[in-house]
Amino acid sequence: MSDIPRQKDDFALDFERLPVHIGIIMDGNGRWAEKQGLPRTAGHEEGLKRAKEIAKVASDIGIRYITLYVFSTENWKRTQQEVGFLMNLIHGHLVQELQFYQENHIQVKFLGNRQELPKNIQKDIMQAEEDTKNFDGLRICLAINYGGRDEIIRGIKKLAVTQNVENVTEKNFSKYFDIPDLPDVDLLIRTGGEKRLSNFLLWHSSYAELSFSNTLWPDYTKDKFYADIAEFQHRNRRFGAIKNE
Numbered sequence: 572m573s574d575i576p577r578q579k580d581d582f583a584l585d586f587e588r589l590p591v592h593i594g595i596i597m598d599g600n601g602r603w604a605e606k607q608g609l610p611r612t613a614g615h616e617e618g619l620k621r622a623k624e625i626a627k628v629a630s631d632i633g634i635r636y637i638t639l640y641v642f643s644t645e646n647w648k649r650t651q652q653e654v655g656f657l658m659n660l661i662h663g664h665l666v667q668e669l670q671f672y673q674e675n676h677i678q679v680k681f682l683g684n685r686q687e688l689p690k691n692i693q694k695d696i697m698q699a700e701e702d703t704k705n706f707d708g709l710r711i712c713l714a715i716n717y718g719g720r721d722e723i724i725r726g727i728k729k730l731a732v733t734q735n736v737e738n739v740t741e742k743n744f745s746k747y748f749d750i751p752d753l754p755d756v757d758l759l760i761r762t763g764g765e766k767r768l769s770n771f772l773l774w775h776s777s778y779a780e781l782s783f784s785n786t787l788w789p790d791y792t793k794d795k796f797y798a799d800i801a802e803f804q805h806r807n808r809r810f811g812a813i814k815n816e
Contacts, residue, residue: 583801584632584797584800584801584804585804586632586633588804589632589633589634589800590634590757590758590780590800590803591634591635591636591754591757592635592636592637592638592753592754592755592756592757592758592775593629593634593636593637593638593756593757593758593759593760593800594637594638594640594756594758594759594760594771594772594775594776594779595625595637595638595639595640595759595760595761595762596640596759596760596761596762596763596768596769596771597618597621597622597639597640597641597762597788597791598761598762598763598764598765598787598788599614599618599762599763599764599786599787599788599789599790600614600615600617600618600787600788600789601614601615602614602763602787603617603618603787603788603789603790604617606787611653612653612656614789615656615657615660616660617789618788618789619660619664620789621788621789621791622639623668623671624793625637625791625793625796626639626675626677626709626711627671627675628793628796628797629709629711629796630675630676630677630708630709634709635709635710635754636709636710636712636753636754637709637710637711637712638682638711638712638713638714638753638756638772639711639712639713639714640714640717640769640771641661641713641714641715641717642657642661642683642714642715642716642717643714643716643717643718643769643770643771644683644684644716644717644718644721644770645718645769645770658688658689658692661692661695661715662691662692662695665692665695665696665698665699666695669699669702669703672699672702672703672706672711673703673706675708675709676706676707676708676709677703677706677708677709677710677711678703678704678705678706678707678708678709678710678711679699679700679702679703679711679713680700680710680711680712680713680750680753681696681699681700681712681713681714681715681749681750682712682713682714682715682717682722682748682749682750682753683714683715683716683717683718683722683749684716684717684718684721684725685716687716688715688716692715696715712750712753714771714772717749717771718770719768719770719771719772719773719774720770720773721770722748722749722773722774723773723774725747725749726744726747726748727747729747730744730747745774748774753775754775755775755776755777755778755779756772756775756776756779757779757780757803758779758780758782758799758800758803759771759772759776759779759780759781759782760782760784760796760799761781761782761783761784762784762786762787762788762791763784763785763786763787763788764783764784764785764787765783766783778808780803780806780808782799782802782803784799
């Protein structure tokens with residue numbers, strides 16, 4: 572951890588006040604590739620490398636949860652060629668990266684509607700969860716075929732089968748989500764220049780601190796990640812109350 576910024580750096584980190592859960596909308600892969608004169612698929616490949624690097628950094632500094640927006644429910648609208656490439660990329664990552672997760676004690680979890688994914692991806696997801704379930708380090712949550720509204724609707728349907736709606740509270744409703752014990756997002760980062768949530772973790776991000784970056788995801792470095800965390804630590808989080816500045 573010797574290269575992690577400390578007090579003398581412009582974005583010094585307070586390791587006692589790290590965000591517990593960071594959500595990342597990894598936007599800009601396709602535009603990055605086009606700027607390089609490359610096919611969009613090359614941007615997705617580079618974006619996957621960056622996701623792995625940021626996961627390693629998060630693991631090293633002690634972040635407990637990080638959720639990556641891998642493939643949204645709206646991404647099916649892209650060309651058949653691009654969707655097929657992304658599914659193959661997801662499959663390859665899940666099959667080939669077990670050693671990375673083992674070396675870093677990373678537990679893999681998933682959010683999203685699994686039933687609408689290809690059968691091989693469903694199998695990969697179950698295998699990755701099983702292979703890493705006992706690791707006690709970073710929990711990396713991969714949002715695949717995920718939409719915040721879809722998760723809430725699916726949760727309501729599960730609840731309706733088992734519980735009287737009169738007894739529903741925020742606390743007991745959350746157990747019907749894809750990851751029942753997933754804590755709220757503390758810091759939500761979006762790269763690529765857009766300033767919207769795009770249906771990502773709508774319930775969990777109610778009080779998230781938002782950080783929007785013009786940097787395209789493949790150009791997002793660990794220093795930018797440190798800087799976003801440092802900025803988060805300077806925010807005054809009131810949660811609707813009044814706190815002294």
